[in-house]
């Protein structure tokens with residue numbers, strides 16, 4: 194045992210005792226007692242004032258303080274309080290006072306013991322030194338543990354910091370109001386984004402971030418219930434428009450008292466994975482060679498088209514197109530050229546379709562087309578024919594021309610099936626039939642549809658030929674003043690003199706003319722023919738009455754209609770006052786805003802405009818008053834029934850009344866009997882037209898009803 198290693202049996206060895214005492218004699222007594230009790234191994238430090246004592250305590254280690262309450266710079270308990278604040282070692286108050294209650298007061302202020310100055314014996318001091326010794330050991334032990342704990346804390350903080358720095362994830366805490374603090378700010382710099390902007394600084398609800406899985410409402414419920422959450426996916430759109438996908442997990446945090454203090458969690462950037470998934474999804478839905486949708490996506494689009502058609506009460510169609518002799522191209526020119534051809538075919542197919550339709554590649558040389566919306570299921574035939582026609586032009590294969598044909602199978606909803614699977618099967622079967630029959634052709638799944646399609650196509654071919662061969666003529670029906678029964682005008686009605694079918698009525702071919710676009714050529718012909726006829730009659734010296742021609746909806750939508758008509762009138766030297774235009778109420782109301790523009794243009798060209806078949810088109814009355822119209826023609830179904838059905842009679846009366854109020858002329862169509870005439874006259878209808886006054890007849894025949902001039 195060395196002298197530097199104090200033994201507990203020798204109280205006070207190595208201890209440092211501070212004696213705060215201004216009285217030198219008292220200090221000596223205390224000093225001597227300490228020296229005796231510690232057998233010279235203890236050190237005594239002396240202070241005469243509190244200031245001095247505090248300086249020593251700040252710079253030296255002290256294990257025990259003997260303190261006199263009254264020193265020059267401090268008195269009473271204040272002395273004890275000030276020293277107490279500067280050390281943790283035991284403080285012994287040594288006092289000459291003997292006031293009752295002093296002991297309690299001093300003990301309350303943190304003194305360990307109160308000694309009377311007269312009782313400062315070595316024995317007492319030895320006991321106190323032993324106490325200080327014990328206290329010192331505890332202190333040293335505590336300090337050691339604290340140091341270790343502090344070191345441990347420092348190390349774990351450093352570990353946390355370096356891990357959060359290295360991690361590609363964001364660590365965060367949220368307070369009870371769920372506002373964020375980011376614990377890994379270094380990551381922001383590396384990821385090129387401010388976490389506060391990307392994850393939001395306030396809560397989970399902010400503009401830039403939307404949930405990628407689940408809904409905010411669900412997530413909010415989790416947060417409100419203070420439950421942990423795992424892998425909550427979010428999308429954040431950066432300022433440059435790129436998207437960042439995050440996956441966040443968090444758990445609630447509670448303090449020692451069990452109070453909820455917020456969430457702690459981590460968010461991972463999963464953009465790379467998400468992009469890869471999207472890419473895979475793209476691969477799963479698109480064909481690699483042509484970039485067109487593959488069979489999977491086709492099926493999806495067809496399902497969608499069917500659902501939509503069902504809702505709207507319309508048709509939808511699917512075509513299967515198989516290239517004829519594609520194998521030959523592959524065998525003679527190689528697969529690269531074959532692939533090139535497939536791309537070109539895909540492009541050509543797309544060019545035949547509308548934007549909402551889908552062109553897909555479903556096999557080697559097989560393509561499929563979804564026609565999203567069909568007015569009539571048989572109209573799918575028109576699309577099939579359009580595709581076959583588009584294949585008439587050669588394909589350019591690296592400078593070489595190749596002629597390719599296709600065989601097409603057609604299936605239509607709802608006729609051939611009510612779901613994607615059955616429609617695709619039907620189209621497939623139909624395609625094989627097309628191949629067997631002659632190639633470069635199309636075939637419907639059902640015989641009935643085939644027959645209808647065939648006659649429709651035949652009609653189109655015949656109509657085209659009718660234009661070329663001049664098979665159209667005009668018949669004229671007189672329009673009379675109902676009061677005098679005098680002819681005051683005529684309506685020109687189109688007739689088709691078909692080589693085999695004889696006279697074909699307009700309602701059988703006008704829709705086909707509209708569908709094929711031939712209506713423009715034929716419509717122009719009608720106006721020109723009427724003008725020609727008028728000028729012929731004028732040259733023959735007849736007193737001509739105005740002629741009304743009918744315009745179809747498609748013609749009416751033509752932007753340059755007024756110019757076309759104006760030119761035709763000028764060419765034949767006819768005054769615009771001699772030409773009237775009839776537009777059905779339904780085509781007028783299809784796009785009322787555009788109709789206003791078009792009508793004004795026609796009106797400026799000096800033409801009179803009648804609304805045909807009035808009463809059938811659900812006119813918006815507010816529009817009607819704003820349209821520059823001259824005449825309403827009451828539809829013949831109402832006129833015909835006016836004398837037998839009260840409802841029709843009411844409609845006829847109402848239209849007459851309204852026309853008068855709006856200052857329009859009113860013409861009753863389809864007058865067939867004397868009773869009709871009487872009814873109309875009685876209710877003030879000014880003009881009429883119908884079999885009763887004359888059927889539509891050829892130009893030569895109607896001329897006999899005109900008077901000579903002069």
Ligand code: C2E
Nearest residue numbers: 686687698699700719743744745863864865883884885889
């Ligand atoms: P619309 O313009 O309402 O023509 C009147 C139709 O009623 C004519 O039929 C006419 O023959 C018929 N009609 C006239 N009086 C009577 C009658 O007393 N009783 C009965 N039952 N019918 C009568 P049409 O010639 O068959 O024409 C039918 C429709 O075809 C026309 O109806 C018109 O919408 C359209 N149309 C005729 N020619 C042309 C044309 O050149 N271009 C266009 N876009 N459409 C035309």
Ligand code: MG
Nearest residue numbers: 684743775805
């Ligand atoms: Mg008409």
Ligand code: MG
Nearest residue numbers: 805806826862
């Ligand atoms: Mg009519």
